[in-house]
Amino acid sequence: MENEIIKYLNKNFDAAIPDESNREQLEIFLAGRINYLVMNDFNHLVQILYRIDVSEKKLKDLLIQNPGTNAGKMIASLIIDRQIEKNITRRKYRQDDSAIDDNDKWNE
Numbered sequence: 525m526e527n528e529i530i531k532y533l534n535k536n537f538d539a540a541i542p543d544e545s546n547r548e549q550l551e552i553f554l555a556g557r558i559n560y561l562v563m564n565d566f567n568h569l570v571q572i573l574y575r576i577d578v579s580e581k582k583l584k585d586l587l588i589q590n591p592g593t594n595a596g597k598m599i600a601s602l603i604i605d606r607q608i609e610k611n612i613t614r615r616k617y618r619q620d621d622s623a624i625d626d627n628d629k630w631n632e
Contacts, residue, residue: 526611527543529604529608530543530545536572536575536576537572550604551600551604552600554600555596557596573599573603576606578603583602586598
């Protein structure tokens with residue numbers, strides 16, 4: 525799994541997910557944290573989902589279509605998918621500034 529995603533999820537879920545975690549390990553860990561938040565701090569979970577921009581419609585549809593399935597694992601999968609989508613979009617629209625003359629670049 526990409527380190528950017530793991531770092532972001534560690535920050536938002538107060539977690540310590542190892543950088544070398546694969547998707548399955550990440551889903552299992554997140555599912556546990558999500559299930560904990562559902563039971564103990566649902567408002568915080570809703571805030572995280574809003575900030576990550578998980579589709580409310582997708583989430584509702586998934587939960588309705590899969591009754592009795594571990595909701596934490598389904599939500600974790602949606603979160604990971606959304607983070608991957610955002611990384612792809614960032615890469616796609618990131619400008620390569622190596623072709624810009626140094627005199628034309630913004631000074632930092």
